[in-house]
Amino acid sequence: MDGEGNKKPWDASQLRKYDLTFDEIPRLHYKDPKIDEYIRANKPVVIIESNIIKPALQRWTLEYLEKNLGQTGHTCFVSKNHQFKYYDDKKIYDKTNNTKGVEFTPPTKKVEMRIEDFMKRVKEWKKGDDRIYLQQSLTTSVGNNIVEDFVKFDWDYVNGKQAKHNWGPLTSNLLFIAMEGNQTPCHYDEQENFFAQVQGYKRCILFPPSQFECLYPYPVHHPHDRQSMVDFEHPDNAKFPKFKDAKGCEAIVGPGDVLYIPIYWWHHIESLMRGGPTTTVNFWYKGGPSTLEYPLKDHQKVAISRNVEKMLLEVLQDPKEVGPLLSAMVLGRYT
Numbered sequence: 001m002d003g004e005g006n007k008k009p010w011d012a013s014q015l016r017k018y019d020l021t022f023d024e025i026p027r028l029h030y031k032d033p034k035i036d037e038y039i040r041a042n043k044p045v046v047i048i049e050s051n052i053i054k055p056a057l058q059r060w061t062l063e064y065l066e067k068n069l070g071q072t073g074h075t076c077f078v079s080k081n082h083q084f085k086y087y088d089d090k091k092i093y094d095k096t097n098n099t100k101g102v103e104f105t106p107p108t109k110k111v112e113m114r115i116e117d118f119m120k121r122v123k124e125w126k127k128g129d130d131r132i133y134l135q136q137s138l139t140t141s142v143g144n145n146i147v148e149d150f151v152k153f154d155w156d157y158v159n160g161k162q163a164k165h166n167w168g169p170l171t172s173n174l175l176f177i178a179m180e181g182n183q184t185p186c187h188y189d190e191q192e193n194f195f196a197q198v199q200g201y202k203r204c205i206l207f208p209p210s211q212f213e214c215l216y217p218y219p220v221h222h223p224h225d226r227q228s229m230v231d232f233e234h235p236d237n238a239k240f241p242k243f244k245d246a247k248g249c250e251a252i253v254g255p256g257d258v259l260y261i262p263i264y265w266w267h268h269i270e271s272l273m274r275g276g277p278t279t280t281v282n283f284w285y286k287g288g289p290s291t292l293e294y295p296l297k298d299h300q301k302v303a304i305s306r307n308v309e310k311m312l313l314e315v316l317q318d319p320k321e322v323g324p325l326l327s328a329m330v331l332g333r334y335t
């Protein structure tokens, strides 16, 4: 039961177990001015009872989406397990064209799938089958009904926040349709994000940029740039000794909840096990102008460290030389 004695729509058995504890991300009514204090402080908050995606809440069942999403192929990822770790295929070493990059075997396959084929695979899925995850930009060709719903989102509200907090332009709205239990492992994005839950429940575990040293991101040149190297379910504590000290927060978002994920904040997101398929729409905005005021913000230090890695690779050319040079510069001198 929740605080008011209502039956909770999910229970703890639907959450994967991690050896970490999390504070709860606050949930505020969309008219609450404290929301702006959180956004101004680059802190996550769940915005509740808004009309941000109201038309989607009213109409976007899987049947409606199947009928109206459009006959073109939609971008889907196929995985042998429940994890869908993002990779940048432009950073994969391509033998044939001898491009720069690293030898890399993608953990998921990116395919274009018709919506009815996607829905069929979700409905007919059984244990042991590959999992799939539709992740489609809403700015490409979708059916007219979806466009109609989309234009009726509460753009005044989200654009009002964008303006008030001096964010950059909206770059995309992605539609996510996940199978129950699908997981997007811990990573950060270089964009502000309103993460709007349409159907089903997702557990969102977030860590501030200051936790960089506990979450061990891949090198910037790696296809898994911005992703944590730690497998949360089987952490290698010898290789990642600080992971056990990571301090995070979490929110279980359900229909109508909109989670503000601040730029550079780590997030690990999963559709609850045995909770059925989930649908989410996100709003990605470029970050605002970054003035160097001291003390620097943690996310600014992450941005600086990224530039150092990029510059070193640019001059050294060989990724294998970046680590040894950084170690020679730091070990015994700065540590």
Ligand SMILES: CCC[C@@H](CC(=O)O)C(=O)C(=O)O
Pocket (backbone or CB within 6 Å): 086, 135, 176, 183, 184, 189, 193, 195, 267, 269, 270, 280, 282
């Ligand atoms: C492809 C990324 C999807 C999403 C996580 C999820 O809902 O599975 C996320 O990480 C984001 O919106 O930034």
Ligand SMILES: [Zn+2]
Pocket (backbone or CB within 6 Å): 187, 188, 189, 267
């Ligand atoms: Zn993300």
